[in-house]
Amino acid sequence: MSTITAPSENTTGEQAPARSGAPSLWRSLALRAGAVVALVAIWQAVAMARVWPPVFVPEPAAVWEQFLRTTGEGVSGYTLQEHLLVSLRRILLGCLYGVTGGVVLGLLIGMVPTLRALLGPLVTFVRTLPPLAYLSLLVIWFGIDEEPKIWLLLLAALPPVAVATADAVRGVHEDYLNAARSLGARGHELPLRVVLPSALPEIVTGVRVAVGVAYTTVVAAETVNGVPGIGGMVRDAQRYNQTDVVVLGILVIGLSGLLIDFLLQTLDRRLVPWRGRT
Amino acid sequence: MRRTTPLFSLLLAAALTLTACGSGEPEAKPAADGSPATLRIGYQLIPNGDLIVKDQKWLETALPNTKIVWSKFDSGGDVNTAVIAGSLDIGLAGSSPVTRGLSAPLNIPYRVPWIFDVIGDNEALVARGGVTDVKGLAGKRVATPFSSTSHYSLLAALSEAGLSEADVKILDMEPPDIQAAWQRGDIDAAYVWTPNLAELQKNGGTTLVTSRQLAQRGKLTADLAVVRDEFATKYPKALQTWLQQQDRAVKLARSDKDAAAAAIGRQLNLDPAEAARQLGQLVLLDATEQRSAEYLGTPSAPGKLAENLHSAAEFLKTQKKVDAVPDLGVFQKGLATQELADAFPGN
Numbered sequence: 001m002s003t004i005t006a007p008s009e010n011t012t013g014e015q016a017p018a019r020s021g022a023p024s025l026w027r028s029l030a031l032r033a034g035a036v037v038a039l040v041a042i043w044q045a046v047a048m049a050r051v052w053p054p055v056f057v058p059e060p061a062a063v064w065e066q067f068l069r070t071t072g073e074g075v076s077g078y079t080l081q082e083h084l085l086v087s088l089r090r091i092l093l094g095c096l097y098g099v100t101g102g103v104v105l106g107l108l109i110g111m112v113p114t115l116r117a118l119l120g121p122l123v124t125f126v127r128t129l130p131p132l133a134y135l136s137l138l139v140i141w142f143g144i145d146e147e148p149k150i151w152l153l154l155l156a157a158l159p160p161v162a163v164a165t166a167d168a169v170r171g172v173h174e175d176y177l178n179a180a181r182s183l184g185a186r187g188h189e190l191p192l193r194v195v196l197p198s199a200l201p202e203i204v205t206g207v208r209v210a211v212g213v214a215y216t217t218v219v220a221a222e223t224v225n226g227v228p229g230i231g232g233m234v235r236d237a238q239r240y241n242q243t244d245v246v247v248l249g250i251l252v253i254g255l256s257g258l259l260i261d262f263l264l265q266t267l268d269r270r271l272v273p274w275r276g277r278t
Numbered sequence: 279m280r281r282t283t284p285l286f287s288l289l290l291a292a293a294l295t296l297t298a299c300g301s302g303e304p305e306a307k308p309a310a311d312g313s314p315a316t317l318r319i320g321y322q323l324i325p326n327g328d329l330i331v332k333d334q335k336w337l338e339t340a341l342p343n344t345k346i347v348w349s350k351f352d353s354g355g356d357v358n359t360a361v362i363a364g365s366l367d368i369g370l371a372g373s374s375p376v377t378r379g380l381s382a383p384l385n386i387p388y389r390v391p392w393i394f395d396v397i398g399d400n401e402a403l404v405a406r407g408g409v410t411d412v413k414g415l416a417g418k419r420v421a422t423p424f425s426s427t428s429h430y431s432l433l434a435a436l437s438e439a440g441l442s443e444a445d446v447k448i449l450d451m452e453p454p455d456i457q458a459a460w461q462r463g464d465i466d467a468a469y470v471w472t473p474n475l476a477e478l479q480k481n482g483g484t485t486l487v488t489s490r491q492l493a494q495r496g497k498l499t500a501d502l503a504v505v506r507d508e509f510a511t512k513y514p515k516a517l518q519t520w521l522q523q524q525d526r527a528v529k530l531a532r533s534d535k536d537a538a539a540a541a542i543g544r545q546l547n548l549d550p551a552e553a554a555r556q557l558g559q560l561v562l563l564d565a566t567e568q569r570s571a572e573y574l575g576t577p578s579a580p581g582k583l584a585e586n587l588h589s590a591a592e593f594l595k596t597q598k599k600v601d602a603v604p605d606l607g608v609f610q611k612g613l614a615t616q617e618l619a620d621a622f623p624g625n
Contacts, residue, residue, distance in 0.1 A: 053362055055384060075598065139455055143464045144421075225421075225449045236450065239355060239425040240599045241384060 058244040063251070066244045075245060076236045078228040084252060087218050087230040090146070094153020094221075095214050099207050102158040106165020106203070107191055116166070123166075127159035131220040139224050149221040149229075156217040157210040164206025168199035201275045204268045211264060215257045314513045316345045317520070320357045320369035323350065324501055325542045325556040326395040327527030328370060333541035336523045341516060355425070357504070361388055367509040368520060370394055372427045373500045377590040380612045381600040389510060391517065391614035392503040392524050393563055393573055393583065398490035400559035401428050401499070402475055403435055404483035405467035412439035412486050415446050418466035421459060424450040425599070427489070427499035430590060432469035434497040435487050472556060490561070498586045510617055517614075521621035525565040531557060532564075565622040574618055580610035587612070 138148035219231035226232025237245035354375025453474040531538040543553035575581025
């Protein structure tokens, strides 16, 4: 029943499902805020109980103080914003290359059986490697500046996208392809005009997973000459038992990760509005 | 060798604390003769007297009623964490971690009863590309493992040459990465320790300054023993025995170098010749030297090590790694001069 054209425009009447009413919105906001407050309260209680020395469990206030200090005068020679921006730039570039490469590779693997046999195991192989294991190699090959870090993030981001794309491509309904062919589509038009659009929802999910993986890899990527960088900052603080800075760094990484995932979800809704409704 | 907290320190800290808390009472009751039931020692793989004592089982022999537990540590930062958690009685840490331990916010209740070794030719600043003195490093890229004794020595060498930290680009890297970057030509110089140091020297590196030379000029870095205050007060006899065994190891290293090298070689998995070479790069001090004004000193006149730690704290303050520089008195009190004097009453 669905059309085979790429949905460049949203057809009318396809609004977001069941707009949540104002009361329930408030309720969910209050619920979330409550959860955060409760978490901080537990943290404060644990810190104040002094079961562990403050070096192990810093108080929320100490972390807040570090936040003010690191955004003002900085830590490890750079401010918190600078650390974060440099890391975000690395993640952005790494994901950009990784996602592009992953989509191309996934298309190839999904559509060409020979390539599937050749490259499939390789992608799985790379996917299971812990990033720290091959970082030393990347340092030897690409030096100590931006290159090895971007490569590491690329290698982290590529496999999830490739796997998701390959699976989605193989799952494209044969009817779509036949319909396109019978309507006069040429062979070379199929991947871009039929396969990719119909695989898009799963690819976007793959991208979300990939960005998450890249995010978890950034601390590993910044173990060599990682300052400035949020991972380098955390590592530097760890070495000096500055637990409050470590906690701050972890919070910043987590929160910025949440924000990025939120943006990707928004993008997902814009890009694939037909998800779940075909 | 003397790095402080690496990646796992937090986990380790948590684990150690949990075990310390979980086991309820970490210390068992002392034995009948007043010696402790257990003596928990944190050692590191550094070719000094500690490994000789361990290899020869001298402590086990000298304290027959005490269970000696040896745990290996990779860095002084981890030793600090373990002492905070109450999981160690005596440990080995570099002068940089000990300075941090004695300063706020850590304020670890421990003191320094012994200097395992003064870092000598095993840590050095090497450069290439026609750089022949430290001044020539202006604008160059210099790598060192941050928070290590090498890091401290590098900044000391730079300030000696009239260079500030901003005049050179200092990169934080682990020794194996330094070696890789050196081979690729990504860095112009590095302050690092053996065995990676030896590789750089072989691959066209010119040695600009060694830690031995810096020590002679007052910028001393050392591997120190730390003993928990509580243990030192509760079991002075055991601590004295421990100190006497360390002195015995230093004397062995001087009188019978082959036997000492063989013992260290066994602990480090090195052939005796290499162990002897590495041992020779460190400066070991016997009890008399430890008590001289140059090092730990006496109860009435604490030695110069306190000033060394104090200036290291000033350095860490500029690095924003400690909150405040404690008074010199804090470091003088941090030297266990009384315990040292009690252990060697003869001289």
